[in-house]
Amino acid sequence: MNIIAKWYYRLGAPNWFYPLTGKMLPWIAVIFLALLIPGLYMGLFTAPADYQQGDSFRIMYVHVPAAWMSMFIYFAMAVAAVVALVWRVRMAEIMIISSAPIGASFALIALITGSLWGKPMWGAWWVWDARLTSELILLFIYLGIFALYNAIENKQTAGRAMSILTLVGVVNLPIIHYSVVWWNTLHQAATVSKFDTPSIHIDMLIPLLLMAAAFQFLYLWILLLKMRANLLEQDLHCGWVKKIIWDRRKAHNGGN
């Protein structure tokens, strides 16, 4: 491989990525809040109570988007893992390691809120059915990816090992999604993501979709924050960080 092209990949991207994402961050935060506030308001206030589950079904408005995100983030990481392994793009590795704790957090939210929903409705905090178990495995895979990358000193080796582990873990995604179809589970089958009209009243569906969209922007927000922090930390001694520091100092001194 051409050495110049390789170094271009290694160093060229961050000095472009860092300032650009810095400008994007406030807009992403604004869009997140613009989706979250009506989503929460409709979900908690205006959506009618369910005919069977009463007001307890409102837990859905964090549980379902968090569970969707826990799977979406893994899928995005798996795509980045292919890019990282085939094209050796370091930015893809930074994206994976920055996403892992976010994905783990969403999986944890899905598990905890599911537990708080399961206790009053099913009569149990936790059962070892296929859906719950496969989601718990997803959480452990996220933690494994994070631990593996941080356990290996050489970040090039760490990035490759982490990408391979990410790809291996991707088989869990169809298992989670189809667990409620393939096996008898206590968990309900899909309400929205099925090849049919959603089995949920429109007034309950709209806040769910708003919350789901809000969580997408929340992920983007946290991801960019995390990637920027990780990039700075790793490239502390590099020229592009030096330039940023000098620009900051100039702006600071000029401001005084």
Added chain:
Amino acid sequence: MSPVRKKRFYMVLLLLTGVSIATFLIIQAFSQNMMFFFSTTEVKQGKAPADRDFRLGGLVVNHSVQRESGSLKVHFELTDSQTPVKVEYSGILPDLFREGQGIIAKGRLNDQGVFVAKEVLAKHDENYMPPEVADSINKAQLASSEPVQP
């Protein structure tokens, strides 16, 4: 793609295929164990273990729930719409327990073929709607399924 990248790409594909096949085989092998519960028909066919606790799932048969006065003991029948199984349980039932509801009970069969439950969980379905809509759907179904009484 350059030859090196092509080779790496095929390695990635190979890895994914290998892991998928391995997972598929593992799932095939453990499929029965990953069933959270047995249906009532499976139980009547003797597919459930006799010597240890297992879970039985089905819908509560309409008008089958009988509570013993003065105790928490309750008798009801579960069915998968083909085979009903008698169940007895003593304890607090989940909020969603009602006739027609999906229920999963954990316990074992006694000598009379009655399922003695130690734990009862309610399974809700994937439908969400306000009570008024549920009522009107019910009414519409009743109207279409039952011929008008003379």
Added chain:
Amino acid sequence: MQEFFAMGGYGSYVWSAFGISFLIILINLVQPALQHRQAIRDADDFHHQEK
């Protein structure tokens, strides 16, 4: 209002679900911000000495 917080008797479950989720999300937003601030400080130190 009282009725809203009661959530038809499921208040404790609904509000703890939303509360815990909020907390986990907050940690996810604060942690990278702190990490970023520390990295800027470290970089500032490094490139100051280097000059």
